Amino acid sequence: MEPRPPGGPASAEPGPRVLGLCGADPAASASSPSGAGAEAEPGRRVPAVAAVLPAGGSGERMGVPTPKQFCPILERPLISYTLQALERAYWIKDIIVAVTGENMETMKVIIQRYQHKRVSLVEAGVTRHRSIFSGLKALAEDQPDSKLSKPEVVIIHDAVRPFVEEDILLKVVTAAKEHGAAGAIRPLVSTVISPSTDGCLDHSLDRARHRASEMPQAFLFDCSDYDLDFGTECLQLALKYCHIKAKLVEGSPDLWK
Secondary structure (H helix, E strand, C coil): CCCCCCCCCCCCCCCCCCCCCCCCCHHHHHHCCCCCCCCCCCCCCCCCEEEEEECCCCCCCCCCCCCHHHCEECCEEHHHHHHHHHHCCCCEEEEEEEECHHHHHHHHHHHHHCCCCCEEEEECCCCHHHHHHHHHHHHHCCCCCCCCCCCCEEEECCCCCCCCCHHHHHHHHHHHHHHCEEEEEEECCCCCEEECCCCCEEEECCHHHCEEEEEEEEEECCCCCCCCCCCCCHHHHHHHHHCCCCEEEECCHHHCC
16 A cells, blocks of 8 residues: 655754653542643643654664655655644644664654754664663753753654644543553454464464554653663553553554554
């Protein structure tokens, strides 16, 4: 299936521990005002929000020489469409992209060519979690010359998922504000099986009882150094270390990558 470019090919519109995911009281957060729609309701406010995009992948799993986030779709890099989708959500104050040192200049050219706004770059880590942590540290560090500010909620999204809509972004942010963490899910398309050590079927999962974890995900802001080499599932880290059960939000079929 040929991907459709989100929004078309036009350019985008012009120290101390940080209290957050593990330090916040979900019950207290639930009483705090939060966004309830693309436009905040009278008397309510959208929390301060930033987004972090880990974009340090090498494209190894895809089997192509160019990392998939830089692969052209209608002559435009895929990551540019994803940035454009996030930029449409005016209430996202900062967008942090974690990219490898060797692709830093490539990313700068993309930002300039397609006139992306509110985008800052940090160097990616050796794992996905370490890349995310680099973005969180940039938001946590209060440097005099920095234009970044600490958010209340941070969105984590994949650089290669360009079809994300503002509605789902707002839903996960609102749920994270109330519950501490939230993430998009989708029904399983294929049955998941577990093999035994000798390569035979051990058991299979009931698709009706399980869901696929998708992006975006959102969390009350925290910049703590937890198990950064553990898998790729941020919601599991929130459960494992912070004992926060993430709110699961039904996502749209367009959240594939």
